[in-house]
Amino acid sequence: MSEEWIPLTGLGPGQVGVVRQLAGGxxxxxxxxxxxxxxGVEVQMLQNFGHGPLIVLVRDTRVALGRGEAMKVxxxxxxxxx
Amino acid sequence: MTNNQIRNQIxxxxxxxxxxxxxxxxxxxxGLSQHVGNWPGKTVEQKTGVYDHNGTxxxxxxxxxxxxxxxxxxxxxxxxxxxxxxxxxxVVAIADASALERNLYLLAELLSLPAPVVLxxxxxxxxxxxxxxxxPHVLEAALGLPVVPMVATKGQGVRGLMEAVDRVSxxxxxxxxxxxxxxxxxxxxxxxxxxxxxxxxxxxxPEDWVALKLLEGDEEITSMMRERLDxxxxxxxxxxxxxxxxxxxxxxxxxxxWIGRMVRAAVVRPRIGQVTLTDRxxxxxxxxxxxxxxxxxxxxxxxxxxxxxxxxxxxLLDTYLVQAGAEWVRSALSGAPAWLVGLLADGVIGGxxxxxxxxxxxxxxxxxxGFLEDVGYMARAAYVMDRFMHLMGLHGKSFLxxxxxxxxxxxxxxxxxxxxxxxxxxxxxxxxxxxxxTARMAVVAVLAPIFFGRSAALVSWGLVGLxxxxxxxxxxxxxxxxxxxxHVAFIMELPLxxxxxxxxxxxxxxxxxxxxxxxxxxxxxxxxxxxxxxxTLPGGEIESSYLADIGRLLAPLGGLMGLxxxxxxxxxxxxxxxxxxxxxxxxxxxxxxxxxxLAKVLAGVLKPAAALAFMAVQMLFIPCVATVATVRQxxxxxxxxxxxxxxxxxxxxxxxxxxxxxxxLVGWGV
Numbered sequence: 001m002s003e004e005w006i007p008l009t010g011l012g013p014g015q016v017g018v019v020r021q022l023a024g025g026x027x028x029x030x031x032x033x034x035x036x037x038x039x040g041v042e043v044q045m046l047q048n049f050g051h052g053p054l055i056v057l058v059r060d061t062r063v064a065l066g067r068g069e070a071m072k073v074x075x076x077x078x079x080x081x082x
Numbered sequence: 083m084t085n086n087q088i089r090n091q092i093x094x095x096x097x098x099x100x101x102x103x104x105x106x107x108x109x110x111x112x113g114l115s116q117h118v119g120n121w122p123g124k125t126v127e128q129k130t131g132v133y134d135h136n137g138t139x140x141x142x143x144x145x146x147x148x149x150x151x152x153x154x155x156x157x158x159x160x161x162x163x164x165x166x167x168x169x170x171x172x173v174v175a176i177a178d179a180s181a182l183e184r185n186l187y188l189l190a191e192l193l194s195l196p197a198p199v200v201l202x203x204x205x206x207x208x209x210x211x212x213x214x215x216x217x218p219h220v221l222e223a224a225l226g227l228p229v230v231p232m233v234a235t236k237g238q239g240v241r242g243l244m245e246a247v248d249r250v251s252x253x254x255x256x257x258x259x260x261x262x263x264x265x266x267x268x269x270x271x272x273x274x275x276x277x278x279x280x281x282x283x284x285x286x287x288p289e290d291w292v293a294l295k296l297l298e299g300d301e302e303i304t305s306m307m308r309e310r311l312d313x314x315x316x317x318x319x320x321x322x323x324x325x326x327x328x329x330x331x332x333x334x335x336x337x338x339x340w341i342g343r344m345v346r347a348a349v350v351r352p353r354i355g356q357v358t359l360t361d362r363x364x365x366x367x368x369x370x371x372x373x374x375x376x377x378x379x380x381x382x383x384x385x386x387x388x389x390x391x392x393x394x395x396x397x398l399l400d401t402y403l404v405q406a407g408a409e410w411v412r413s414a415l416s417g418a419p420a421w422l423v424g425l426l427a428d429g430v431i432g433g434x435x436x437x438x439x440x441x442x443x444x445x446x447x448x449x450x451x452g453f454l455e456d457v458g459y460m461a462r463a464a465y466v467m468d469r470f471m472h473l474m475g476l477h478g479k480s481f482l483x484x485x486x487x488x489x490x491x492x493x494x495x496x497x498x499x500x501x502x503x504x505x506x507x508x509x510x511x512x513x514x515x516x517x518x519x520t521a522r523m524a525v526v527a528v529l530a531p532i533f534f535g536r537s538a539a540l541v542s543w544g545l546v547g548l549x550x551x552x553x554x555x556x557x558x559x560x561x562x563x564x565x566x567x568x569h570v571a572f573i574m575e576l577p578l579x580x581x582x583x584x585x586x587x588x589x590x591x592x593x594x595x596x597x598x599x600x601x602x603x604x605x606x607x608x609x610x611x612x613x614x615x616x617x618t619l620p621g622g623e624i625e626s627s628y629l630a631d632i633g634r635l636l637a638p639l640g641g642l643m644g645l646x647x648x649x650x651x652x653x654x655x656x657x658x659x660x661x662x663x664x665x666x667x668x669x670x671x672x673x674x675x676x677x678x679x680l681a682k683v684l685a686g687v688l689k690p691a692a693a694l695a696f697m698a699v700q701m702l703f704i705p706c707v708a709t710v711a712t713v714r715q716x717x718x719x720x721x722x723x724x725x726x727x728x729x730x731x732x733x734x735x736x737x738x739x740x741x742x743x744x745x746x747l748v749g750w751g752v
Binding site for chain 1: 152183461
């Protein structure tokens, strides 16, 4: 299944994905977790211009992430009409 | 419990994630009884206050706002250390009802600490606007602890909250909440660690909590247990920890599973896909182009307000309070010795007046800042600025402290604590003094019209632009060549926009202004008197004073910028407080505190090229002594402090010389 996991940066605006893996050090993962990220949670991309930071909606929270950080969040993209 | 009086006092700690309205709740409870200080031995702000409830005196301690209680940041350490070591009677966890699941993550952490918790469900109205319906009673039954719905901005729910706190504090035996557990696949490992550390955990740390923190990879707890356990035992623990390096996911996952069970029956929510006000505004406010325009507009508006409302008010205060005061002193002491009249009228009132006339500008600035913070815009500013900050090896979060620098460099340097990486933090600290603070801008606001008349606004904006351009260049150079490029993580919540709360903004303005007065009031007054004394001693003549001697020593350097010794002395005194530049010029050109006379004298003494050089140097010069002291405190290094001072000396004098010599070359303003 892991071939279908893509980095969060791969989600287009409005697209929904399910978080599958948080890569990176414990400190980084702990910070992501405290803002709502954990395996299994649904995230919706709000802003992604293909460059620069992006904004996702996770557990009713808008979280801004740098692209480097977003690369470490692996998601499974959901079909467009949900 | 020696007598009744003591039995009627309890201590309550307020915990909560950022942006949940915690300070609104705190202000509501404590009003003007609050005391703002620092956490013992730390530089993080600590607010305490009292609330009287049915004869019980409730001491309220506002913990720093944190998303979790891992030892990731100083704030998180302070919050959890307070609960573990001081053991408050009750902890109130304040949650934003409109993002309940994420907010309950902190509650999940609080529940494994040894203090009973009451959950304040704030912003119920916001949640309803988002289409969510929350049943506090259902949540209360699931959690097994009191849940109090609140709308703190409207003052709703305070009594209910304090009644719940009272109930819990009087009957701790009945407190038996549901607690989260680690995900099932890691329960055996957790139990194993618990067995290994049993008996070795120091008081007052709870054993199961320490075991959990070890699995989470908490650095503070890990090093504590490495010291406590004997070598063999530690090796055993360490081996298990190494085998389960991703255990943090099991801990966090377990917490969110528990949260899911808790809220399932209590929350009815709309389907995803609703477009809210925040989404509509953010379409522009966080847009790479429109967002930048909006940010520039905001900054422009703040400055426009400062100049058009603040400056006239400043003049009124100066005329009717400061000058009138000096006149009164002169006439009241007409028989007294000349030195005493001079000391009081020129030294003391001149200095105190400087502080007083600053208030309008500061209040406007703090109000604007408080407003932007309160409505939720500041995080957008950080987001929009992120791409630019990256050029300097910083991320958007460094923008916030630097932005604070427009008010005062001291909070800017202190505000760098929100920057997670120590290296990025150091860079932000080094750059902060290049942000023109209110005090420097006030000096510019006084000097620009004197020298440049109608073009004053243009010159002021140009100087701000110059400062920021130099900030960017210096940042890039330091990042590339001194500190060596390294990437910093950018993760930040963008809170929902909401209506500003006058009380919250008002109190923040009051606290910041009082803090400024405390610092400025004493320092500026003392320096004003010292400068007056230096300029009078030993003979009573300015031309032959000690201050003149120092200024003349620096005259060759000043000559490169077209500046005489008096201007150099004015720069020197600005080290103690920026506002002194004008006070010193006033004393040195014996124009006293009369603005018009000083203007006439100065305009006659300085040619435009030298005036421009002076204003540029003044903008970029070493920050005031309070800022330098803060830099030392925050970097904990005299070397970096000296580096910061030397850097600014080089930058400011280089720019001054380039401006003056450049103007000479093209034949402008000489």
